[in-house]
Amino acid sequence: MRNTIGSLRAWFREHPLIPDLFLGGALAAAAVPFAHVSQVFGDPARLGGPDAMSLGLIVTGCLSVALRRHWPFLLLCLVCLIEITLAAAERNPSLLWLAALVLVYTIAVRRGLAVSLCAPALALTGHFLSAAVGGGLGEWSTHLLMVVFAVSLWIAGRNVRLRRAYQAELHDRARRMEHIREVDTRAARAEERSRIARELHDVVAHHVSVMTVQAAAARRVLAGNPEGAREALSAIEELGRTAMSEMRSLVGVLRTDAAPAERSPQPGMREIPALVDQMREAGLPTQLWIEDERGTTGALPPGVDLAAYRLVQEALTNSLRHAGPRARAWVTVRHESGELAVRVTDDGLGQEAGEPSERVTGHGLVGIRERVALYGGLLRIGPRPEGGFEVDARFPLKDT
Structure with missing residues (x-):
């Protein structure tokens, strides 16, 4: 009814x-x-x-x-x-x-x-x-009744008009809010896809670069040093599994018709020593200095922690790929009051001409710029006057 x-x-x-x-x-x-x-x-x-x-x-x-x-x-x-x-x-x-x-x-x-x-x-x-x-x-009674009717109907009509205008404003506001929500949703999706793309690039570029170097080393020593070749192949296998695990976690975020993939904790500055050891095993002699002027090893904000780790990972990967076979790299992490400074340099020995330009314009370094800018940091990327390449970033931190 x-x-x-x-x-x-x-x-x-x-x-x-x-x-x-x-x-x-x-x-x-x-x-x-x-x-x-x-x-x-x-x-x-x-x-x-x-x-x-x-x-x-x-x-x-x-x-x-x-x-x-x-x-x-x-x-x-x-x-x-x-x-x-x-x-x-x-x-x-x-x-x-x-x-x-x-x-x-x-x-x-x-x-x-x-x-x-x-x-x-x-x-x-x-x-x-x-x-x-x-x-x-x-006939005053008739006139008075007419006045009362006219004024009453005018008041009723105005109330109806105001109520309709109010309802129309509510509908218009709801429509605008729905439009804003859709725009925000699209922006959030675009930002999330951009973040996932950066993570995938960092994971793939780093692990594939290290695997390539390890495979080349295994090929060179396969005839004369089978044990060394076996160790290199084991390292390649482990790197491949790690890369697949991280990629599976990232791609799981994009799935909408299945349960989310299991996600391991995101890496941070605590994994920097392991990353440096991994680069040494891949053939890039790397030295690490960690300085804490605050006298404490308090936890960093999660976003800054991940961004700093990815910065070091990308910088070392670029050094491994572009600095040359005899190059060395240095990683300096300094916790200052209100600031985290991260500096990665290499000496560029054996580097071919034209490589610095490629390193400046690569997709990985573009991702580094976006990460540092996201947290209000300062970044300098470019060749060193004495030779080699440098990535220097400073992330602002709240004083603890």
């Missing part, structure tokens, strides 16, 4: 002319017999019975209500004019006063404040003029 009523209301809202035609027709149908009862409004001796012209004017005024949503103010003027004309002809205006009140309500609902204020004034002016012309100005 409720669904039927709701569907009917929705249909009427989509076709507003239909209920307006019913309203105008009902008023016209009731006004014709009502015009013969002249005793209801005024003195029978003063108002004559209806004729064809007066009935035509009454029906026209009542039927004009059917177009009230299009020209309500113009139709109100028409109804008042018909009412005055009938009073001048000493004919009963029948239910034209009711049609005028309907138009007053419509103007209050559909027009602004200034125009709507003119509606009850115009309706009352037409009523009093018709009473004055027809000689019924002394």
Whole structure:
């Protein structure tokens, strides 16, 4: 039953002319017999019975209500004019006063404040003029009732207009919030995919570079040192498993139709010594200095911890790939008051011409810049004056 009523209301809202035609027709149908009862409004001796012209004017005024949503103010003027004309002809205006009140309500609902204020004034002016012309100005009870009806319907119409405006504002606000939520969702997804892309690059570039160096070493010593080749192949196997595990954890984030993949803890600065040992085994002699001027080894913020680790990982991977076979690398980590400084350098021995430019513009170093900028840090990347390459980053920290 409720669904039927709701569907009917929705249909009427989509076709507003239909209920307006019913309203105008009902008023016209009731006004014709009502015009013969002249005793209801005024003195029978003063108002004559209806004729064809007066009935035509009454029906026209009542039927004009059917177009009230299009020209309500113009139709109100028409109804008042018909009412005055009938009073001048000493004919009963029948239910034209009711049609005028309907138009007053419509103007209050559909027009602004200034125009709507003119509606009850115009309706009352037409009523009093018709009473004055027809000689019924002394009927104060009828006039008072007309004033009360006009003001009450105007107030009701204004309340409906304000409520509709409030509901429209709520709907518009909800639509804007939904749009903002969709934009934020797309931005969050893009940021998350960018983060995953950086993580995948760091993982793949580092492990594949080390595996390539280990495979080359195993190939060189395979004939003369089988045990050394076996150790290199074991290291390649372990690196491959580690890379696959990290990639599986990252790719699991992108899955929407399956359970999330198991994720191991993200690496941090505590894994820097193991990373340096791994680079030494891969053939890049690396020295590590960790200095803590605060006298404490308090935990770093997780984001800064991961960003600093990835920076060292990418810088050492680039040194392994580009610095040359006889190169050496140095990693310096310094915990200062309010700052974490990370510096990775190499001497670039055996480096081929043109390599520094490639190292500056690689995708990995672009990711480093994004990571450092994300946490408000400062970064310097470029060749060293004495030769080699340098990556120097400073992350701001809250004082503890």
